[in-house]
Amino acid sequence: MSEIDKPFFAANWKMHLGPAETSEFVRRFRELHPPRERGRVVFFPPTLSVAAFRTAAEGRPDLEVGVQDVHQDAAGAHTGSVSAVMAAQAGAVWALAGHSERRREFGDGDGLVTAKVSRLLEAGVRPILCVGETLEERENGRLDEVLARQIGAVLDAVDAAELVYAYEPVWAIGTGRTASPDDAANAHGIVRREIEAHGGFAAAPILYGGSVKPANIEELLAAPGVDGVLVGGASLEPDSFAAICAAG
Numbered sequence: 001m002s003e004i005d006k007p008f009f010a011a012n013w014k015m016h017l018g019p020a021e022t023s024e025f026v027r028r029f030r031e032l033h034p035p036r037e038r039g040r041v042v043f044f045p046p047t048l049s050v051a052a053f054r055t056a057a058e059g060r061p062d063l064e065v066g067v068q069d070v071h072q073d074a075a076g077a078h079t080g081s082v083s084a085v086m087a088a089q090a091g092a093v094w095a096l097a098g099h100s101e102r103r104r105e106f107g108d109g110d111g112l113v114t115a116k117v118s119r120l121l122e123a124g125v126r127p128i129l130c131v132g133e134t135l136e137e138r139e140n141g142r143l144d145e146v147l148a149r150q151i152g153a154v155l156d157a158v159d160a161a162e163l164v165y166a167y168e169p170v171w172a173i174g175t176g177r178t179a180s181p182d183d184a185a186n187a188h189g190i191v192r193r194e195i196e197a198h199g200g201f202a203a204a205p206i207l208y209g210g211s212v213k214p215a216n217i218e219e220l221l222a223a224p225g226v227d228g229v230l231v232g233g234a235s236l237e238p239d240s241f242a243a244i245c246a247a248g
């Protein structure tokens, strides 16, 4: 992974923006955000909007696209699911894995996340592994342990250098409460230590996620060890996400 990965801006649209809204978003975003020489901009629309995204982003290879989730199996009787291979066929070059909403709402535990990451790598899709502690875990002094467990489970099975990482404290997601630059720097240090303990590439990007917005992007990107951001709510409007992507 090279310097081209930094700063790394990722938009997680969650269950927002269908195909028509996606086309409109990209049309406007292209005007607001001309290609930059370095850094990455990656969008995670709902799977059903990936095709619309690609059509609308034609001629702009700097606007990359991925999926928010895949099934852990290559194919089979899994009503409602999509596989990593299908995601690749649809043009997804990135995927999220282990987002806290998947962990909480859908029971994606460490084993399942590891299986999904393995499938994605087999399919040639690059995973962004999301990790982070709940407020209760943080208050009980378990930050190190939780991050080490979530990262270790995956890196015991796959090559650490293949991944991008996102530290997303659960208490900061969608709450308007952002980790302070010091908290982010501290947690990113723990994530980096775990990556290196598993023989990982020292320059693997680590993104911060949790209530990132135009007003706090500069101070977060300036925090030691923060290589980019994963943005939910503030990525749903082209103006606000373009303001974020202009930073760094």
Ligand code: PGA
Pocket (backbone or CB within 6 Å): 012, 168, 172, 173, 174, 175, 176, 209, 210, 211, 212, 230, 231, 232, 233, 234
């Ligand atoms: P948020 O979401 O920016 O709305 O807090 C971040 C995420 O869940 O990736």
